[in-house]
Amino acid sequence: MKRALLVLTIALLQTTSAAAQSLDFQTYKTQVEPIFLRMRPNNGPGGSCFMCHTKVVSRLRLQPVSGDKPAWTEEQSRLNFEAVTQLVVPGDPLKSKLLLHPLAPEAGGDPIHGGGKHWQSQADPEWQTLAAWVRTGSATTANSAAAATLDFEVFRTRIQPIFTTKREGLARCSICHSQTTNFRLQKLPPGRTAWNDEESRRNFDAVQRLVVSGDPLASRLLMMPLAAEAGGDPFHPGGKHWVSRDDPEWQALAAWVRGQAR
Template sequence: CVACHTSQANAPLGLQPLTLEGDRVFWTEAQSRQNFENVAMLVNPSEPDRSRLLMAPLAPAAGGERHSGGIFWDSSNHSEYRLITEWIASGSDTAGASEVVEVDFEFFRSCVQPIFVNPIENAMPCAECHSGEFAVEPPANAYWTEEQSRQAYEDLVYLIDPGRPDSSRFLHKPLHPNAGGDLMHNGGRRC
């Protein structure tokens, strides 16, 4: 987790960079407390198995979500998964993540989806690279059908952190690093 979730500061699981002292690599107590605060935003003690902390690294075939960092657990029977589930369940039912905000499909279709084919200076249209995913171009001289828009929406949802746009990979991937974006985006910077 540390490989991506410390360098990509806007990822939902934003971990503090490790401290290096001599031949030791560790988190200080203050860093560990900050990591705990960040992790607490991704857990649901009343329904541990629905916690985003567990859903991202769990294989989709086992009920998990798509995760650009890969699959860490093939099933919810994995020892690490069970250990983290027990830890989450030990928390207060009122602690943890806020209720997930539903992302609006109609807003996506009318406002967001057209951006995918809109080139801007110094950047390619999203559809140039992401046409096999969420940015499929519409048919010639036409708009996307509702079915095409729904498929694009479903393909994009895993890159969105509802209620926390600054943590959404969809927004910070093309954002310039000086503005908090990722270090790498081959399609250019949109902001």
């Protein structure tokens, strides 16, 4: 039993390379990457995928490009390929975040994408191109589910207090983030300074999509409030709460995301 669990854990850790191996790079290079470069003038928050995804903190980390006719070199495309395949479950477009995140919720997509909804239906030719590419891969192991490895008790006792801590010149995370939409914590009733178990469960669910299990540097929860000079996101409306990755709070978050905190 223990052994089976160990094998499963290793299988989950290896999914990235397994996914990359089973998907076709040439199809990716010639058909998928042009989608990331295509200009989308009429698209709500606007811009092309690459304009945000060479900068924002997420697993879709594309290599920098510039110029009137931006294009990636073969080597850059290989690096992009590594990042993009992490967001794909080979053989299964409807389990692939790459296809679900920019797809309208009414068409089966995720509820929210920071960059807006680029496809209104699965019949969209771009969506179809991506789906065809994903189907070139054979189902390997399941994609790693963040919920499977993140520790709830550590979250409840060590991570949540970070959200209610007052820092010099800044508001507490919990004040703003009980009202925002993308990252939403439960409201604390007046007079209470900590969340009960049920509220903590909900917070835990809300935080799942902002962390990438095992990868603090791809986790928005850690990178949004981190100073840009320390590798953080260029901008966070709530200010920069940590000037360096050595900050004990940042370290506690990183240990939790890596599954090291016990």
